[in-house]
Amino acid sequence: MGANGSGTIVSAEGIEQKLVDIRRHLHQYPELSHEEFETTAYIRRRLEEEEIRIATQFDLKTGLIAEVGGLHGGPVIALRADIDALPIQEETGLPYASKTPGNMHACGHDFHTAAILGAAFLLKEKEHELLGTIRFVFQPAEEKAAGARKVLQSGALDGVRAIYGMHNKPDLPVGTIGIRSGPLMAAADGFLVELEGIGSHAAVPEASVDPIVAAAQLVTALQSIVSRNVSPLESAVISVTRLNSGTAWNVIPETAVLDGTVRTFDEKVRNRVVERFGEVVNGVAAAYGTKASLRWIQGPPPVNNDGELADAARRTAERLGISVVTPKPSPAGEDFAFYQKQIPGFFAFMGTSGPKEWHHPAFDIDERALPISASFFAELAIAELERFATEP
Structure with a gap:
């Protein structure tokens, strides 16, 4: 009926x-x-x-x-x-x-x-x-x-x-x-990270604080959040989808910019990823002598x-x-x-x-x-x- x-x-x-x-x-x-x-x-x-x-x-x-x-x-x-x-x-x-x-x-x-x-x-x-x-x-x-x-x-x-x-x-x-x-x-959040270093001639890298090296390390380090901070029985994705830096082949630039997305299915996992994300960004930036700014773009839950x-x-x-x-x-x-x-x-x-x-x-x-x-x-x-x- x-x-x-x-x-x-x-x-x-x-x-x-x-x-x-x-x-x-x-x-x-x-x-x-x-x-x-x-x-x-x-x-x-x-x-x-x-x-x-x-x-x-x-x-x-x-x-x-x-x-x-x-x-x-x-x-x-x-x-x-x-x-x-x-x-x-x-x-x-x-x-x-x-x-x-x-x-x-x-x-x-x-x-x-x-x-x-x-x-x-x-x-x-x-x-x-x-x-x-x-x-x-x-x-x-x-x-x-x-x-x-x-x-x-x-x-x-x-x-x-x-x-x-x-x-x-x-x-x-x-x-x-x-x-x-x-x-x-999934919750669909975004991020934008800017790493600020010191530019120089590419032939004298010791005079620089190279944001590209820091950015390359950061792309890899961010993946450790999912592999080491999220349970295998839970789910999260961190994808860096853009990395921009530099204007010439022989110049170490002053800044590098990364952005991308984070996807999670649980609010607790989401909050943990956000917390660790900031810690990893600041830690890598400090390790390479750069300054980091992070903008978190909160999407739907x-x-x-x-x-x-x-x-x-x-x-x-x-x-x-x-x-x-x-x-x-x-x-x-x-x-x-x-x-x-x-x-x-x-x-x-x-x-x-x-x-x-x-x-x-x-x-x-x-x-x-x-x-x-x-x-x-x-x-x-x-x-x-x-x-x-x-x-x-």
């Missing part, structure tokens, strides 16, 4: 082409983080066509909040979709490829948006039966890890019992959903799924005949995690049978996943409202 008490299952089969059309429109007109003005306007039009109310009390520069239900009071839950694109030149060759040179929906946020719009359309049809309110969060700037914090600052999650979201997963087949309790995606919400999602997927798998945690970051620091949250991996991974110029999704995703989130919302409305 379906969660809405009628024995029926919510199905998006009848609106599949509508969702495909929405996704392809969004795909053709990608907008970067904080620039999603036309995307926001398009989402608003599609919602208003279905007479879905826009929650204008929540002030967002880009992105928007909409609502369905609440006709009989009851709890409030939220469904979230991110809407921004990436500065990548598309190489898919699709007839609906990006019309904006240098911009592309290479992470599938067009898919997320179309699917959650589909859930909104389905839930609007059942509005009079809903035991509470579903708030739809069309969030900007996920790629900059800034949009979730803007939504929280707007008050859009005040009084919300739980929030649900997803990311497409190219390596999972269509018809499959990845559901995991606990850590699913780990995506950490609430166990009860994950169980509810699993029940919904099984009811709809969606194959449930337990996915490996991803070292990628997601600012959905900021919501989970405030209220219970659940984040799924939706199978999309993609040819390439996220952020690849030939990234694409199998559009057959659109109605599956829309139906899943609509059915899950109905079930969760019923659960929250009837629990003691």
Whole structure:
């Protein structure tokens, strides 16, 4: 029996082409983080066509909040979709490829948006039966890890019992959903280290304090943090992705700059890595006579799924005949995690049978996943409202 008490299952089969059309429109007109003005306007039009109310009390520069239900009071839950694109030149060759040179929906946020719009359309049809309110969060700037914090600052999650979201997963087949309790995606932090030495002619290195030698040692020393300060049963990654120094072949420069990223799945591990990172930077710098400055760029915390919400999602997927798998945690970051620091949250991996991974110029999704995703989130919302409305 379906969660809405009628024995029926919510199905998006009848609106599949509508969702495909929405996704392809969004795909053709990608907008970067904080620039999603036309995307926001398009989402608003599609919602208003279905007479879905826009929650204008929540002030967002880009992105928007909409609502369905609440006709009989009851709890409030939220469904979230991110809407921004990436500065990548598309190489898919699709007839609906990006019309904006240098911009592309290479992470599938067009898919997320179309699917959650589909859930909104389905839930609007059942509005009079809903035991509470579903708030739809069309969030900007996920790629900059800034949009979730803007939504929280707007008050859009005040009084919300739980929030649900997803990311497409190219390596999972269509018809499959990845559901995991606990850590699913990593905390994604960044760093920038500047080492200051004394420059000189390269032929007289004794007159210098060479920041390049210090930087080379630092790249190696930083790896000892993971190998000697993180348990083999836990996980962390430190990657130095840029090292810049010098302007000429015969000059020892005054400075060297390194930056990169740190990924962790546990807050205790994260804090330990941050602590040791500073100690290693300062120790190596002192050993080589340089001065170090460290800027830590704190990104989103780990995506950490609430166990009860994950169980509810699993029940919904099984009811709809969606194959449930337990996915490996991803070292990628997601600012959905900021919501989970405030209220219970659940984040799924939706199978999309993609040819390439996220952020690849030939990234694409199998559009057959659109109605599956829309139906899943609509059915899950109905079930969760019923659960929250009837629990003691």
